[in-house]
Amino acid sequence: MQTQPQSSRTFRTTDEVDFVVIGSGPAGASMARELTRKGFDVLVLEQGRAFAPAEMEHDELGAFITERWSNSSQSQPQTFRTNEQETAQRRQFVGYAKAVGGTSFHFTGNYWRFRPIDFNEFSVRGGVPGAALADWQISYEDLEPYYSAVEWAIGVSGEVSSVAGEPRHSRPYPLPPLNVTGPGVLLAKGCETLGWTHKAAPMAILSREYNGRQPCHNCGFCLGFPCEWGAKSGANYTMIPEALRSGRCELRTECTVFRIETNAAGRATGVLYFDGNKVQVRQRAKAVILCANGAESPRLLLLSANAQHPNGLANSSGMVGKHFMFNGAALTRAEFEHEVNGHRGPVVSRITHHPYELSESLGFVGGGGFDFRFDVPAMLMALSLPATEPQWGRAFKQRLRSWYNQSLLCYAHTTSLPVEGNSVSLDPELTDAWGLPALRTTFREHEHDLRMYAWFQQRGRELLDAAGAIRMHDDPINADPGFTVHLLGTCRMGNDAATSVVDKFHRAHDVPNLFIVDGSSFVTSGRGQPTLTIQALAFRAADHIAQFAKSNQI
């Protein structure tokens, strides 16, 4: 079992630390690792706590029902509405892990790279009415060295595919693919029957021992569960321990940051947070790096409004919180003749990117990919058997066993369009356990995306049929996705300070020593699996921020 190091460094609140990083997730941990390696002092503030390996149980109730390691509906209530005219109603819509390592603490570990088209789709394909599609200010080639660096820093298992469309990799993956699973073999079968390409899934899970960490033991409890073996390459097992070992980093947990402070010159001076006892603490810093995720980062900027920044910090454009994106999805469950046993081994082992770029004749801008995977553990599966199946009694019991062992989920991961009206904002009435305005989401899927999801669902059914599925159940596609992770786009990167929040180096247009680095920087959503891109962006940002700091440009 893996243990976690403690902070070896302690800063005083009156120390003006080089950088205070808000959030210890994939982005914040990457910043801490990179900036400490470059010789800077870094204080990481994390709202969650560290979990000991002994606490990392296969606890489905804790993981999915009682919010043992995720954001809390009790202390962090949210509201939701589908458009700006509605009054938002209480509902948990945004999910993330509340723990050291952020959501990588319990992620599945799908580590897709973006491809060149994900950065320039607007100029290649043109706009879509009702959406704010735009090109990124950086290209795949700008980010490629950082993709490789992240893959090698944390340990990603995979195989660079030779199939058409695969982007350039300057280095191979550091580890060979994980074991192929039943769902992976069936995906391969479906693809080969239809003439589609497929490949080993790149996963942030170790297939071999790496940097002193143990490989995957195939226990099957990935999605939603922390890894008791330390085989998942989440920030809690990789970048955070590395940063702490540098001797230049302090990790302070259970710190709920509620304000980034600025002075008359418009510069950030530090942050205010509540510690674990809800005592208010002011921490000074030379620069602030906000990595709180695509929902909490914009919320904190809005909470930081002051006389100089009446609409929220870094929000002269009015774009903070706008263009909230996730990744689109189309889901079909299917049953097979023999034991699939997807509950053993990694959740995902093979993927297809065959529909990554689609013909213009379909009328869609965007695309995606598929995996076949284990659906959900026993409790959730029993609660969500298709409505056509018995829901209690002897037959229910029998059918549940069949579903558990002989079914899989066909999962399409797709683009979703940036829409200005889809947003994160502050609820005008509801407050959280710290008395702060609650997170309010306004969201409705773009019609164009709904058509694309339906197209993907149909292709998924064809794949399943080609793989030999004996029964299929589509999950409905709705304009209200119900709940989401993959929190993207809300502090958009751009050259124009009037229409974006950060520049291409993640510096806030309005505040020279404030950097925002996480999924919020995304200009477009990509085809799914954003974590690797978040970390590659962070590595790139750290390179530039270090140069700025060394040349007195912060």
Added chain:
Amino acid sequence: MTLSRREFLTGVGAIGAVWLTGAVSCREKIAPDTHSHAADSSAVDAPSALVHFAPEDAADVEAIASRIFPTDETPGAREAGVVFFIDRSMTTFAAEQAGFFAEGLRDLNASVAESHPGVSRFAGLTNEQQDAMLRSIEDSEFFGAVRFATIAGMFALPKYGGNKDFIGWKLVGQESVLEYAAPFGWYDHPDNQRALLGRVLT
């Protein structure tokens, strides 16, 4: 039960917000799990005493749970000790549901008495009578709540009071182990990969 599939797939945590969903629409959320956790869940003794329900209420809850997961060739909710899970939940993470459960049991037993003269409790009915009764309330909030709680108690770690000796897990073929070796199932077995794909994927 109208839980969004995406909630299940990607919604770690938010499911708590729909605990007993379809049961109580505009209810408060469950409290975070505050009772102590044993590090090694498998080492916890199964509870044998009730902490919340009166014995006759517990008998009714157990009877309902046992129609949801009946005992047949394989063990069911009774053997898994689901009633102890639900009993404990009424004083911990589902404490806000205690009144709703009590009210539901009262209403159910009122119906029992009305339709089966001489019988005052659901647990006193035959299995067939119990099934018929439950079919008549299948769409009710109360049944939805007990079903949710029964399923949770069947599969939650034994330390929460149910799933005794991992009976629930064994029922579906889930083992309480920390590792597996390939092949995991029929399709990834090398012989079957060769038959399906003409080769073995590595």
